[in-house]
Amino acid sequence: MKKMLLLGAAFAALALSLPAQAELKFKPGEDPRFHWANYDDLKKVDLKGETLTIFGPWRGEDEGLVRTVLEYFQEATGAEIKYSSSENYEQQIVIDTQAGSPPNIAVLPQPGLIQDLASKGLLTPLGDDTAKWVKDNYGAGQSWVDLGTFKDKDGKPGFFAFPYKADVKSLVWYSPDNFEEAGYKVPKTQEELADLEKKIIADGGKPWCIGLGSGGATGWPATDWVEDIML
Structure with a gap:
């Protein structure tokens, strides 16, 4: 071969x-x-x-x-x-x-x-x-x-690269009921997401809840999440 x-x-x-x-x-x-x-x-x-x-x-x-x-x-x-x-x-x-x-x-x-x-x-x-x-x-x-x-x-x-295996990572979940109650709109751009984050903080809320339970791993959930934000 x-x-x-x-x-x-x-x-x-x-x-x-x-x-x-x-x-x-x-x-x-x-x-x-x-x-x-x-x-x-x-x-x-x-x-x-x-x-x-x-x-x-x-x-x-x-x-x-x-x-x-x-x-x-x-x-x-x-x-x-x-x-x-x-x-x-x-x-x-x-x-x-x-x-x-x-x-x-x-x-x-x-x-x-x-x-x-x-x-x-x-x-x-x-x-x-x-x-x-x-x-x-x-x-x-x-x-x-x-x-x-x-x-x-x-x-x-x-x-050069055949896609063999793909994982879905770093999805952002939200509660439609909570958004409707607070009058928030789902952001469509990174800039709108940053503005929404500031508004939630100003309203006294916490905009993010991140799950990092990776067992005996070395923190890859946080790494993937940060990489997505950077990209």
Whole structure:
């Protein structure tokens, strides 16, 4: 398999192969909750003897879930899959690409980092056909294509990042009854939001209530919220 780096919207850690004969969690074709057409199509692709390296951010329980999904690809195609991660995966992927030893696929959540790698010629474009597939099959269509499009080292735009997993974060909830009672209007711009915040404070209220219960995590809810405000 050609050594190239393809990115989805992430090898300091030891790369571990999936078992050659994995016990699939759901038997293909028998569980009606799933659409098995893609799995049947994959069975037509013979990748026996090939190795697919994937580098991503998932560790612990999340890694276990990802491996459960990857087992279906391995079972259908015959390819050997080696998945690896690192606590500092954002820094590690830079080191690996610059050293000429990138994984075939990296999963990265930072568009800025993807742009930096693309501008240095370290990524392989996915092509117009893949971009068209995303446009035709993703609900947000062209916006997802735009999000995965970056300029290469020659300044030419290319589709480099396939949106694999998206999370909805930092939603702002409000009580319509309370707004109606106080005479507040839902803001449509950042400036209107700032004005409303000042008005609520002037009225003796507290404009924000932020949930930061992240268990044993390192405060990512607050980080995400601040990043959204900055963006």
